[in-house]
Amino acid sequence: MLFHVRMDVHLPRDLPPEEAAEILAREKAYSQALQHSGKWRHIWRLAGEYANFSIFDVQDNAELHEILTGLPLFRFMKITVTPLLRHPSSIREDDS
């Protein structure tokens, strides 16, 4: 199942810089492992915002929930999920 996910990051101003750096490093490693696995298909920065648009390809809602709640930045994010399905006018042979 494909999902569009918007993640808005809100780091607290009083978060110690060393702690922020450690969380961001874990976030990057977590995200890149999922990208290598094919579950996290795309990640795009939204210009001018500390936010991203991502596309996930997962088994079901429960797997997406597990992935999102496992994000090291989860407690500092507002996450908006939109389920996707194939558009009837799409000319693509698959859903890539």
Ligand SMILES: O=C(O)CC1=CCC(=O)O1
């Ligand atoms: O910087 C972001 O948009 C938050 C984020 C999600 C995965 C990642 O590596 O950074």
